[in-house]
Amino acid sequence: MSPAASAVPFAAIGLDLGGSSIKYGVVDQAGKLVESTFSHATTPAGAHPQAVAEVMAQIISELQQLTGSDLFGVPVGVTVPGIVIDGVVHSAANIDDAWIGLDAVALLRGQLNREVSVLNDADAAGMAEVFAGAGSFAGAPIPGSTLVLTLGTGIGSAFFRDGNLFPNVEFGHLEIDGVDAESRAAARVIREENLSWDQYIERLQRYLSHVEFLCSPDLIVIGGAVSLDHEKFMPQLKLRARIVPAQYNNAAGVLGAAHRAMNH
Structure with a gap:
């Protein structure tokens, strides 16, 4: 690990997949969103898993440029609009049916080259409120x-x-x-x-x-x-x-x- 990487103040990247857009941002060690990194990208037409994974890889590349960090070792959390059990997607709302039965953690871990957690989008919104909100x-x-x-x-x-x-x-x-x-x-x-x-x-x-x-x-x-x-x-x-x-x-x-x- 380079000296710059060891000093990275970032704790995690969040990627929120929706039918029309992927919202994203970086969270610091205190669990707070780094506002300058919060943005969105267009979900690829049809939202096929591989196409989405490629867009997410591009998002992380852009975040590396924006933060001036290689974000080495920074894990990623991904929401999916569907039921998720042990990283496997069991339903799909407004995204390609190819997600159903897919081990999304394995796909995204390989594409993003880092540790990945995947959870239902409503569960993620709930976690934000329960751990940092109302x-x-x-x-x-x-x-x-x-x-x-x-x-x-x-x-x-x-x-x-x-x-x-x-x-x-x-x-x-x-x-x-x-x-x-x-x-x-x-x-x-x-x-x-x-x-x-x-x-x-x-x-x-x-x-x-x-x-x-x-x-x-x-x-x-x-x-x-x-x-x-x-x-x-x-x-x-x-x-x-x-x-x-x-x-x-x-x-x-x-x-x-x-x-x-x-x-x-």
């Missing part, structure tokens, strides 16, 4: 059960107990009143169905009451763009759990992925 206190997870929900085009979910993740929890796909929950309570329905806040609150209350019955969280963190308007709906919700807006939205996947890489 679900944390003094740099540690708040004790008890925490449910992180991202309300957007669908509903992403991540569930924790004392900071321990229960991976691949798909609470957005619960059946409520005979339909998929996210088709009724995802934030997109406000615009698509021209709902008033009162109408949306009624749907969200129905959904959250059911989820609360199933897993009894102590804290519910709501993310997604709709959380920026939290004062319009959160005070009207009647739940046993405390409910708060997420601290991170756009960068949550990058931070959570990097955290997993740092501590895997």
Whole structure:
């Protein structure tokens, strides 16, 4: 290892794969995002695994130039919009079906030439909140059960107990009143169905009451763009759990992925 490499102040790289873009950034030794490195690249058309891996390699090359470091030995955390078990992808949302059954860790480790951790994108966003955001206190997870929900085009979910993740929890796909929950309570329905806040609150209350019955969280963190308007709906919700807006939205996947890489 060169002297310059041994002095690298960076702890991990986070890569957040989505259907249209790959968000990325570098996290320092304190677990904080280096803001100057946070950006995004276009996801290759079709999002085939090999094409994505090549774009990620290019991203790391650009980060090396940007930071003035070879980032030697700095691990990478990668999110995938699908179920991930022991590094193998078992479902694929808005990415090529070739991901299904793929050992993503093996593919990316070979392409990126460094240690790689792969996890579900909603789990990564949840980790950002639980270890550094609205679900944390003094740099540690708040004790008890925490449910992180991202309300957007669908509903992403991540569930924790004392900071321990229960991976691949798909609470957005619960059946409520005979339909998929996210088709009724995802934030997109406000615009698509021209709902008033009162109408949306009624749907969200129905959904959250059911989820609360199933897993009894102590804290519910709501993310997604709709959380920026939290004062319009959160005070009207009647739940046993405390409910708060997420601290991170756009960068949550990058931070959570990097955290997993740092501590895997």
